[in-house]
Amino acid sequence: MTPLLELSGVSKRFGGLDALSGIDLKVMPGQIYSVIGPNGAGKTTLFNMASCLLHPSAGQIRFGGQDITGKPAHLMPRLGMARTFQNLAVFKHETVIDNILTGMHTHLKTGILGAALFWGPTRKAEIAAREAAEEIVEFLEIETIRDVPVGTLSYGLQKRVELGRALAMRPRLLLLDEMVSGMNQEETEDIARFILDIREERGITVMMIEHDMGIVMDISDHVAVLNFGRKIADGTPQEVSAHPAVVAAYLGVAENAAGGQP
Numbered sequence: 032m033t034p035l036l037e038l039s040g041v042s043k044r045f046g047g048l049d050a051l052s053g054i055d056l057k058v059m060p061g062q063i064y065s066v067i068g069p070n071g072a073g074k075t076t077l078f079n080m081a082s083c084l085l086h087p088s089a090g091q092i093r094f095g096g097q098d099i100t101g102k103p104a105h106l107m108p109r110l111g112m113a114r115t116f117q118n119l120a121v122f123k124h125e126t127v128i129d130n131i132l133t134g135m136h137t138h139l140k141t142g143i144l145g146a147a148l149f150w151g152p153t154r155k156a157e158i159a160a161r162e163a164a165e166e167i168v169e170f171l172e173i174e175t176i177r178d179v180p181v182g183t184l185s186y187g188l189q190k191r192v193e194l195g196r197a198l199a200m201r202p203r204l205l206l207l208d209e210m211v212s213g214m215n216q217e218e219t220e221d222i223a224r225f226i227l228d229i230r231e232e233r234g235i236t237v238m239m240i241e242h243d244m245g246i247v248m249d250i251s252d253h254v255a256v257l258n259f260g261r262k263i264a265d266g267t268p269q270e271v272s273a274h275p276a277v278v279a280a281y282l283g284v285a286e287n288a289a290g291g292q293p
């Protein structure tokens with residue numbers, strides 16, 4: 032089976048710093064794939080390169096079998112890749128439903144001129160987009176807040192809206208950057224359930240960066256561990272959590288935090 036996303040020998044250098052060095056990884060269709068590692072390990076840099084916001088200094092990135100190395104980021108939604116960001120990326124003054132509708136516009140090809148010339152098909156596309164947006168609202172259980180401006184909602188609900196907008200792009204691959212950070216236990220469990228349903232019911236492959244080991248261990252099929260820009264382990268949650276290099280990397284962090292020697 033062809034990997035949905037494949038990084039081969041990917042490196043990224045910022046000035047004198049090797050943020051990533053020779054990363055190889057394969058995300059297979061249907062997987063929930065987590066990327067973990069201590070702060071500064073290179074996780075966000077990896078996501079930025081996978082979504083073409085940054086381009087690698089060396090190596091190749093393939094998406095759906097197609098070489099996307101060096102391609103502009105704005106093409107990614109059309110190719111079937113959507114993402115959420117570590118910092119909230121929502122339109123705070125817009126309502127929940129309007130935020131989700133903005134995700135649909137990747138697939139609405141007709142602009143104002145098209146609307147004037149082809150009122151019929153454009154109208155149909157708009158109606159279909161609205162129906163799909165309503166269906167996402169229902170799926171994410173946010174019907175009661177559909178007309179509320181997003182900025183007035185709790186952080187956990189705003190993240191849920193951001194997830195809805197990414198789903199509206201109808202991706203094959205969904206990249207989730209620290210989705211549950213800052214969420215309470217109940218909100219985290221809701222997100223874990225949504226991610227499982229996104230894979231089961233929508234057939235979307237999910238790749239996520241997470242610091243919350245509970246959700247990583249509970250729902251991932253595969254985990255890659257980064258440390259100082261290198262992949263130090265790769266396998267099932269059970270395999271990586273027992274891997275000596277992973278234990279040492281996390282122990283080093285804990286000892287540093289406690290003022291001990293790494």
Ligand SMILES: Nc1ncnc2c1ncn2[C@@H]1O[C@H](COP(=O)(O)OP(=O)(O)OP(=O)(O)O)[C@@H](O)[C@H]1O
Nearest residue numbers: 045048049050068069070071072073074075076077
């Ligand atoms: N644009 C940039 N210019 C220079 N250095 C950068 C840039 N982006 C990231 N870095 C550096 O690259 C390294 C990896 O950073 P990155 O943000 O990818 O780590 P991370 O694993 O996502 O960390 P965190 O868990 O804290 O979000 C860090 O040393 C960081 O300071």
